[in-house]
Amino acid sequence: MLEEENIEYEKSVLIGIINQQQDEEKSKEYLDELEFLTYTAGGEVAKRFTQKLDTPHPKTFIGTGKMEDVRVYISENDIGTAIFDDELSPAQQKNIEKILKCKVVDRTYLILDIFAQRAQTSYARTQVELAQYEYLLPRLAGLWTHLERQRGGIGMRGPGETEIETDRRIVRDKIKQLKDKLKTIDKQMAVQRGNRGQLIRVALVGYTNVGKSTLMNVISKSDVFAENKLFATLDTTVRKVVIRNLPFLLTDTVGFIRKLPTQLVESFKSTLDEVRESDLVLHVVDISHPNFEEHISSVNQILDEIGAADKPTVMVFNKIDAYQPEKIDEDDLVTERTTAHYTLEEWERTWMNRIGDNALFISAINKENIEDFRKKVYEEVRKIHITRFPYNNFLYPEYDKYTGELKDEEEE
Template sequence: MLEKKSIDYEKAVLVGVITQTQDETKVNEYLDELEFLTYTAGGEVKRRFVQRMDVPNPKTYIGSGKMEEVERFVIENEIGSVIFDDELTPAQQKNIEKILRCKILDRTGLILDIFAQRAETSYARTQVELAQYEYLLPRLTGLWTHLERQRGGIGMRGPGETEIETDRRIVRDRIALLKKKLVKIDRQMETQRGNRGALVRVALVGYTNVGKSTLMNVISKSEVFAENKLFATLDTTVRKVVIGNLPFLLSDTVGFIRKLPTQLVESFKSTLDEVREADLLLHVVDISHPNFEEHIASVNQILGEIGCAEKKTIMVFNKIDQYHPETIEEDDLVTERTSAHFTLEEWKNTWFNKIGDRALFISALNKENLEEFRKRVYDEVRDIHVTRFPYNNFLYPEQLDEY
């Protein structure tokens, strides 16, 4: 009998701060997400450290007393990585490394590391490498001596582990080369998009890990990689889908996340072009996540930044099978009823009142309400197609049985 291979997770701790702009609830939410990111990268969080301060310490992010507490824990528990929730300045990272003498990562570095793991195609690898080099450039001082002590594991994938003697000039040359390479690939992808003809284009967008790839697999009957980890999909997948007798192109795009590194938004510009050129957006939301409304706001913000805020959009609330509202006991007179206690029916009414019939509630995994979903997408695609080609007539799916 074959033995199951155990995964050797790297031990890590998380560090966050409660400030004037981030209250305790918000920090805990961010750290929950950071823990999931750490797990996705191959780490196991052993402890969280949180400090309340007006603004992060410009030298070491947290105060000296809290830093000593972190240092003791790191030494006593042989921690491999200390991960900070916000992007550290090069000076902060250098100062913290001197004190803790272990791998120091921030949220941006961790996300870039996950992207380096997930990049499958040459195009995705080029995009990630460019983002990593742009992130590393101001951090070269002291980084290489740190890499001599620590090799492998979280944060060590990609260009950071290739050449210890790399200097700024070589990195700048590499960045320029990668940008030229991306421009060339962008032109090729633009040509590919142009060659797809006049088919209506539909793009799945949404926060990371909301079930876009699962939905893509169900609709297009294709095998797109789907996993309960953040950023399971990096490369945009485009499939021709036929509902009834109406064909259209469906693309699955990279998931968004709060505090998405600006380097990634820029280097993944072409991936986001699939969203820009789409005729219809299906904004997939994980309604079972307690902070799904914040996820919606984050996605809408990025859509606004890339000029897609006004695009025709259907909100697709996924994972209704996993939605479980918090309950209040009948004799509980203290707890105030909030949106966390809403039933699924109440959420439906709330969103129907907000956006009318542009909201759908489904479970892609259990295939619940998918017929309603298909009919809605068919209607929208048909309207776009009829506007573009007024002399082409299409039947509704339920009419096809008569022919």
């Protein structure tokens, strides 16, 4: 706790817009998430600015009047960083920096910065570095005056070549080097995956900060780093798990998020091979979050992008201990009852109707309904195992070896 108190957080302001696609309520939710991202990156939010605009201003993202309000506040309150909730074009970023005279960061670069802080292994650092360089390439002129004076000495700089052209060439060469390095590591990881034999592979996926690592620790009795911050886990973790007499591999993957930078999706596609090559997906959801259904859609969209949308999936609704529905006063005849007022039992019935018995409601941190979770995972893994190894039915004495159905107690 002492270390936490000594941390100096960078004072920041958040800037977003309200439009038809993103109404006032949704804009507030996005800025809440942006504030959590800022805190995770080491920042402290002093104020939020929003403006109603049909489309972002092509030169400054927000209008000139609102930009002046931001400039005055930044100047008077010693603010170090202005953070925008959408990706800025290189021209917008350059124009805004001239006006605000402070560091300007958009949502994409903020996420890239968090990934850079969180990367522990050489592989993760290489992936993040590649994503950062691909983001920076079109923004070189606005972000710095030079990367290095020259590269490699005599003969390496062409006649009449400007400093920015040299910088761009250095970055392109660096991107090529990183891509080559990733290809080499990818081959090594493919061999590692092949060497794991024919064990069933189960992947934990979900929005960031939904409790995947905590669940991994509970089910595998391992010690994977878990923290109440976004992207606490960046490096893929694989553990061998045995439920009853059935072994399988359980993988904890990087959390997803709305508006995930395309550079990260591309550079982390090889890491997400663990999901693509899995036999079963456990989609973990934080049911205590008011917009968890939108989180589910965001995760499903990314699963579709990486070619893993058709995997057998179990929905695992976590954090039931923290779920608190909104309450309506009995005398309130105006407020309309919505999903925000659903009880856990109502949510359970809703999702059971949608996807049958492939939905579980648990609390990983309190180990509530964990035995139901283990039983469900065992049943799903067993189905795959019987299909793949039809002659290994001795592993399941409680099941009929011909029908695959659970035996009656008398038969046993």
